[in-house]
Amino acid sequence: MKPTKCIDLGHGISTIDTGYCRPAFDASHLIDAQGQAALVDVGTSHSVPRILQVLQDKGLARRDVRYVMVTHVHLDHAGGAGALLQHLPEAQLVVHPRGAAHMTDPGKLIAGATAVYGEERFRRLYGDIVPVPGERVITATDNFELSMNGRSLLFVDTPGHARHHYCVWDPASRGVFSGDTFGLSYREFDTRHGPFIFPTTTPVQFDPAALHASIERLLAFNPERMYLTHYGCVEAVPRLAAQLHRLIDVFVALAREVAAEGGRRHEALVAGLQNILLDELQAHDCRWPEQRIMELLAMDIELNAQGLAVWLDKSGGKARQ
Ligand SMILES: [Zn+2]
Numbered sequence: 001m002k003p004t005k006c007i008d009l010g011h012g013i014s015t016i017d018t019g020y021c022r023p024a025f026d027a028s029h030l031i032d033a034q035g036q037a038a039l040v041d042v043g044t045s046h047s048v049p050r051i052l053q054v055l056q057d058k059g060l061a062r063r064d065v066r067y068v069m070v071t072h073v074h075l076d077h078a079g080g081a082g083a084l085l086q087h088l089p090e091a092q093l094v095v096h097p098r099g100a101a102h103m104t105d106p107g108k109l110i111a112g113a114t115a116v117y118g119e120e121r122f123r124r125l126y127g128d129i130v131p132v133p134g135e136r137v138i139t140a141t142d143n144f145e146l147s148m149n150g151r152s153l154l155f156v157d158t159p160g161h162a163r164h165h166y167c168v169w170d171p172a173s174r175g176v177f178s179g180d181t182f183g184l185s186y187r188e189f190d191t192r193h194g195p196f197i198f199p200t201t202t203p204v205q206f207d208p209a210a211l212h213a214s215i216e217r218l219l220a221f222n223p224e225r226m227y228l229t230h231y232g233c234v235e236a237v238p239r240l241a242a243q244l245h246r247l248i249d250v251f252v253a254l255a256r257e258v259a260a261e262g263g264r265r266h267e268a269l270v271a272g273l274q275n276i277l278l279d280e281l282q283a284h285d286c287r288w289p290e291q292r293i294m295e296l297l298a299m300d301i302e303l304n305a306q307g308l309a310v311w312l313d314k315s316g317g318k319a320r321q
Contacts, residue, residue, distance in 0.1 A: 016054050028042045028043055043080050072166070182218060198300075
C-alpha cells in the first residue's frame with residue numbers, strides 16, 4: 001500500500017485521502033477533540049485500511065473514535081461506513097434521517113449503483129457495502145448538536161445536492177464540513193487567484209432553489225473555511241459562495257437551453273458543461289492543457305450532465321421558489 005496521504009489543518013482537523021478514483025479527489029476528515037475523535041465522510045470500503053492507518057499514526061486508539069458522520073449517503077461519502085464501524089467499537093453513525101434506512105439496509109444503494117456502473121465496476125469502485133446495525137445509528141435532524149470533550153458540533157439540514165444531506169458547523173475552527181453542498185474544488189486548479197469551485201448536480205435529487213438556500217444557510221454562520229469532501233480545506237468563503245451561486249444558475253440555464261434536444265440532450269449537456277468549465281478555468285488563469293483539465297473533470301461533468309437531465313425531467317425546467 002502506498003503511504004497514506006494525510007494533511008493536518010490545525011484545530012485538530014486533518015484531511016485523509018480515501019484513495020477513491022484518484023489522489024486528492026475524495027476526502028475523509030478527522031476531528032480530534034483531545035482524545036475523542038470523529039470522522040466526517042469515510043470514502044468506500046476500500047478506504048478503511050487508510051483511515052485506520054492514520055488513526056494509528058496519530059496515536060489514536062480505535063475506541064477513541066466516537067462518531068462516524070456521513071454528510072449524505074452517496075457511496076463516495078458513506079459506502080465504507082459499515083465496514084469501518086466494524087473496526088471502531090465505540091463509534092456511532094450519525095446520518096440524516098432521510099439516509100438512515102439506506103445505511104442499515106443498503107440494498108437499494110447497491111442496486112442503484114450497480115445499475116449505473118455494472119457489477120464488476122461497482123465492486124472495483126466500492127467493494128462490499130456492509131449494513132450498519134440499527135442500534136449504532138444516530139439520526140441528525142436540523143440543528144442537532146453533539147459534543148466531544150466539550151467541543152460542540154451543529155448539524156444543519158442542507159438539501160439541494162441531495163435531500164439526505166447535512167453539513168456540520170464547527171465553531172472551534174469556524175469551519176463547515178460541507179460534504180457536496182458547497183461544491184467541488186480540486187487543488188490542481190488553485191492559482192494566484194486562489195481556489196476554483198463549481199457546484200455538483202449529481203443525480204437524482206439536484207434542486208437548484210434548495211441548493212442556493214443551503215449555501216446561504218451555511219454563510220449565515222460566517223465561516224472562515226470549508227472542509228470539502230472533494231477536496232480539502234478552502235478559505236475565501238464569500239468569493240467561492242458567489243461563484244457557486246452564479247454557476248448553479250449557469251448550469252440551470254444550459255439545461256433549459258438543451259431541454260428540447262431529445263436524444264442528443266445528454267451530449268449537449270456534456271459539451272455545454274465542458275465549455276463552461278474550460279472558460280471559467282481560463283478566466284481563473286489555470287494553465288493546465290485542455291486535455292488534462294478534461295481528465296480531471298470527466299467524471300464530474302458526466303454526473304452533472306446526468307443530474308441536470310434528471311432535474312429537467314422532474315421539473316420541466318422550472319425552478320421551485
Ligand atoms: Zn461526493
